Amino acid sequence: xxxxxxxxxxxxxxxxxxxxxxxxxxxxxxxxxxxxxxxxxxxxxxxxxxxxxxxxxxxxxxxxxxxxxxxxxxxxxxxxxxxxxxxxxxxxxxxxxxxxxxxxxxxxxxxxxxxxxxxxxxxxxxxxxxxxxxxxxxxxxxxx
Amino acid sequence: xxxxxxxxxxxxxxxxxxxxxxxxxxxxxxxxxxxxxxxxxxxxxxxxxxxxxxxxxxxxxxxxxxxxxxxxxxxxxxxxxxxxxxxxxxxxxxxxxxxxxxxxxxxxxxxxxxxxxxxxxxxxxxxxxxxxxxxxxxxxxxxxxxxxxxxxxxxxxxxxxxxxxxxxxxxxxxxxxxxxxxxxxxxxxxxxxxxxxxxxxxxxxxxxxxxxxxxxxxxxxxxxxxxxxxxxxxxxxxxxxxxxxxxxxxxxxxxxxxxxxxxxxxxxxxxxxxxxxxxxxxxxxxxxxxxxxxxxxxxxxxxxx
Numbered sequence: 365x366x367x368x369x370x371x372x373x374x375x376x377x378x379x380x381x382x383x384x385x386x387x388x389x390x391x392x393x394x395x396x397x398x399x400x401x402x403x404x405x406x407x408x409x410x411x412x413x414x415x416x417x418x419x420x421x422x423x424x425x426x427x428x429x430x431x432x433x434x435x436x437x438x439x440x441x442x443x444x445x446x447x448x449x450x451x452x453x454x455x456x457x458x459x460x461x462x463x464x465x466x467x468x469x470x471x472x473x474x475x476x477x478x479x480x481x482x483x484x485x486x487x488x489x490x491x492x493x494x495x496x497x498x499x500x501x502x503x504x505x506x507x508x
Numbered sequence: 509x510x511x512x513x514x515x516x517x518x519x520x521x522x523x524x525x526x527x528x529x530x531x532x533x534x535x536x537x538x539x540x541x542x543x544x545x546x547x548x549x550x551x552x553x554x555x556x557x558x559x560x561x562x563x564x565x566x567x568x569x570x571x572x573x574x575x576x577x578x579x580x581x582x583x584x585x586x587x588x589x590x591x592x593x594x595x596x597x598x599x600x601x602x603x604x605x606x607x608x609x610x611x612x613x614x615x616x617x618x619x620x621x622x623x624x625x626x627x628x629x630x631x632x633x634x635x636x637x638x639x640x641x642x643x644x645x646x647x648x649x650x651x652x653x654x655x656x657x658x659x660x661x662x663x664x665x666x667x668x669x670x671x672x673x674x675x676x677x678x679x680x681x682x683x684x685x686x687x688x689x690x691x692x693x694x695x696x697x698x699x700x701x702x703x704x705x706x707x708x709x710x711x712x713x714x715x716x717x718x719x720x721x722x723x724x725x726x727x728x729x730x731x732x733x734x735x736x737x738x739x740x741x742x743x744x745x746x747x748x749x750x751x752x753x754x755x756x757x758x759x760x761x762x763x764x765x766x767x768x769x770x771x772x773x774x775x776x777x778x779x780x781x782x783x784x785x786x787x788x789x790x791x792x793x794x795x796x797x798x799x800x801x802x803x804x805x806x807x808x809x810x811x812x813x
Contacts, residue, residue, distance in 0.1 A: 471633045473614040477592055480618055487704055495700065498614025499635055502700050 372401075376427070377442040377449075378419040383407055385436050386417025392435065393425065413438075430458035434465075434505070437492070457505070459486050461494060465503070472499035511620040511627045512804065515638045515678040522807075523645070523678070529803035530646050530796070537570065540802065543811050544573035550603035551577030552595065552619075553630070554586060554610040559772060559794070560630050560639070564607050567801035576603065593622040600624040605809055608632075626808040634668035634735075640771050641674035642804060643797035648728065650796065651767055651789060655682040663690040663719055663752050664732035664777055666697040671771040672732055673701055680709050687713040688722050692751050694744065695734070719752050723762045729754070731770045731777050755779040762787065769793055 381389060386406050395402045401422035410416035432439060433455035443451040461484040467474045474482050474496070484494040484503065492505035511517070518526070533540050549568040553561050556579065565575045578584040585595055592610070596619040599606055606623065608616045609630040616629035631637040648655060660679065662672050666689055676697075679685050687706070689697050696715060697706075706713050716722055723729060734749045736742075753776055754768065762768075770778060770790040782788050806812065 469613065471611075471613050471635075473592070473610070473612040473618050473632075476612060477615070477618055479591065479593070495704070496614070498617050499633075500613075500700050502704075 371447055372420050372422045372444050373447050375423050375444050376419075376421045376425060377444060378421075378432075379416070379440045379442060380410070380413065381417040381419070381439055382413065382436050383415040383417055386419060389417075389432065389435055389439075390419055392431070393419075393421075393427065395419065395421065398423070429453065429455055430461065431464050433458055434461055437505075457486055457489055457492060460484070461486075465494075467496040467499060467501055468503075469496065469499050469501040472496060472501060474498055510808070511616075511623070511629075512638050512808070513617050513620055513627070513629045514636050515641045515674045517638070520681060523642075526642060526800065526803045526807055527646055527649055529806065530642075530800040531650070533799050533802050534650075534796075537799075539813050540571055540806070542572040543806060543813055544568060544571035544809065547571075547573040547605070547809060547811070548603040549573060549575045549577075549805065550599045550606040551575060551579070551630075552584070552599065552606055552608040552610075553577065553579045554581045554584070554608070554615070555631070556580055557609050557631065560609065563794070563798045564628075564630065564639075564801055567798050567805060570798070571802055571805065573604075573805075592618050595619075596623045596627065605805060628804065628808070631670060634670050635673070637670040637674050637771075639801055639804065640671045640797070641678045642800040643793060644671070644675050644730070644769060644771070645678060646796045646800045647767075647769060647789060647793045651792075652727065655679060655685065657684045658682075658727045659686045659688065659725055661688040661690055661719075661722060661726040661729045662732070663729060663754075665695045665734045665748075666691040666732070667695040668735055669695075669732040672730070673698070675730065676701055677705055680705055680711050685711065687711065688726060689713060689715045690717065690719050690722060690752070691715075692717060692748050694748060719754070720758055720761065723758060723766075726763065726766055729762070729766060729768050731768065731774075733770075733773065733775050733777055750776050752777055753779060754782055756781045756785070759785055759787070 390404045403420040405418040407415045437455055437457045439455045441453040442449045462481050466482050483497040487493050487495045494503045568575050605626045607628040607630045610632050613633040613635035615632050620627040666672050736745050766787050768788045
């Protein structure tokens with residue numbers, strides 16, 4: 365049986381989410397508290413990924429593409445206007461990540477100094493490795 | 509250049525300029541004895557360090573400047589819970605340049621982000637120690653005549669030994685430099701140095717636990733102390749502290765033109781009997797450290813003769 369979800373008139377479709385990541389992104393975007401129509405589709409069929417998650421939002425929302433790219437850089441964001449895709453945004457790993465993640469090194473100054481922003485620089489895009497700007501500790505995306 | 513936080517902050521030109529100036533100061537120290545008259549160095553030592561602090565203080569005094577500061581956090585505002593950001597902004601009202609040692613990695617970097625005056629990292633935990641690197645480079649340049657075509661053995665605590673990390677970062681810029689990394693398994697070089705400095709820049713290196721088998725291939729042997737303060741578990745420290753002891757017997761296998769360096773202080777890793785060997789240069793190295801800090805402070809303060 366094929367599940368049918370209506371297309372949206374105005375809003376955002378977040379596509380090609382790695383299966384299993386959809387709920388994380390749904391919660392990150394605060395869509396569980398939305399007062400407009402949203403759909404979280406889990407394990408949809410995908411030629412490219414086999415299975416994928418999708419989120420459809422019937423509203424304009426502010427999305428931090430850097431953070432979304434950090435959660436899953438393979439995501440595509442489609443901006444919908446008048447039931448058509450007016451813009452397709454391909455995400456990638458952000459070069460710099462501020463505040464979204466915390467350094468776990470207990471020797472890092474971020475563990476004790478108040479009011480400083482955690483900053484990570486992308487040092488290996490292929491392997492998704494980030495380095496803490498303060499202590500140089502390395503983090504790979506799935507473990508961040 | 510406003511601050512010196514990591515050896516990577518210095519371009520090759522800036523590095524050459526500091527080392528050249530240090531060489532000139534060594535030749536005619538009297539010409540530089542008043543160049544920092546009226547300048548004040550603040551020494552912010554959140555972790556005890558006699559040697560580095562005295563070296564900086566001596567450097568500023570020999571340039572005609574003055575020094576203020578604290579040598580342990582209990583005698584500073586840090587004991588009252590003041591942030592590094594606030595401390596450095598306050599110190600900037602009193603001093604012209606600051607040098608900071610801190611047990612936490614990245615602390616001087618934080619200071620530099622808020623400071624109105626140049627900040628020098630004098631060691632942040634097991635992370636970086638760029639002025640020791642300048643010291644090491646001046647020693648190598650002066651005694652070996654340059655930096656290319658050298659095989660450098662780094663021996664001891666390569667995990668927490670910040671001088672080792674900084675020296676590797678600085679030396680990979682030069683042609684045909686090879687590293688022999690000698691340490692117990694537990695104290696091997698950190699992953700980020702191995703992958704993002706050595707492998708990324710295609711630098712030849714080997715990792716080994718054996719000093720005796722490799723000493724004959726070296727141009728430089730850089731010994732380090734296993735640092736008690738870096739261990740959470742004292743038993744680990746006791747087990748590892750005397751893994752390598754360089755003595756006369758081992759020096760017999762070493763080349764005649766080898767130099768033995770050590771950032772000091774030494775504990776047991778170099779036997780006293782090695783001190784009289786002309787290849788042991790670690791006390792000369794300490795003196796070069798003061799001269800290179802004089803040169804660095806002159807450049808950061810933009811003063812000249």
